[in-house]
Amino acid sequence: MSGGIVWLHGDSLSPTDPALVANPTAPAVFVFDEPFLATAQLSFKRLFFLYECALEAIAGRVGSIRRGVVVDEVRAFAAEHQALTVHVTASVAPRFREYVAALRAGGLQVMIYEPPAFVMWRGEPPRRFSAFWRRVAAEALQAGNSAPSLPATEEE
């Protein structure tokens, strides 16, 4: 029995994904969502961009990039690693909630990690950005300590 797997999706496809960082040795999977993409017919540029992101995200650990039905592929990947838990970072997309519900219905435990917050906000947002900005500006303009180390200029 392993500690679980990490499911990466297009809203959080970085080596710094919170679910990945919290589970540094867990195998990770990213799935190109076949039914969605077959309908959406995105440009190749977008899919290649995701592929490059996914390759970098899983580098250095057991990882897999797949094409198929997301829930089925995540479930199969978990089974391959005898994992009962799926670690994943939250997304606001309605499809994400559906997939989490389907994984749970299939018997897997799903641990959801929150992405870093830009500002704290609870409840319904206003209808206009100006009203939102008035309420969050002071907080948004407070520098926190999450600035990443930037590469040297000669590193390309």
Place this chain on the structure above:
Amino acid sequence: MQLRTDLTTREEQAAYLAEALAGLFQGPAQPSPIRGGRRAALRRLRAFNVHHYARTRNDVVQRGVSMLSPYLRHGMLSLAEVRDSILGRFGITPDTEKFVNELAWRAFWQLVYAHLGDRIHHDIEPAKHKARVPRRRLPPDVTAATTGLVCIDESLRELYTVGYMHNHARMWVAAYLIHWLGVDWREGADLFYRHLLDGDPASNSLSWQWVNSTFSHKPYIFNRQNVERFSAGTFCARCPLAKVGCPFDDSYENLAWRLFGVTLAELEGRR
């Protein structure tokens, strides 16, 4: 189906991915020159100089913009990381305040999406004004970037080949499609979503609704003067329609009447 992860050059990866994802994409199997990944995101963040951002961000040619949107959209960088990096390096200035304000737009769209879900893909509010032009489907000259209008065609070509379009050009193209051509905003939003590396359901659909006035208090329109000003005149200088036939060459007062049959004051909700 498991995909290969062992190919090292971009060319090999692109050729392989085109086969592996056959049937799931539209158009040529060409990657964007913009690279994916956290390392590329950090290089982009390092290269961004926020000085003059407030003054130059709307200039489609000068491009004082960060071009971080594809990385923010896919979580290569968080809004907080970018904010902290920029404020840490440049301090609080009018330029950094404006930049953080623009970051907040993305946070806002995400909150609206979290609240409304897939309802963001339908009119959130009634349109405040509707264009007089008859409704039509997306015309082929838009998908081919051959409208004859240099400001529109060059923006569309960049969208189709690079997967990017400057934010101000997005507003021009969206307004042109909706208010001048009579295309439903959802068709325009679909077109952008298919191509933009930063294509995000929330930012994309809600921005189109902002132009359409179904998520704002007035329709967004622009005129030739705006294009000239924010492209240093370069589009119009090369445009065959610059002398005769430019559909944007008018005052806002006249455009309000031509496009919507109302005065500018009525269009802007001042009367």
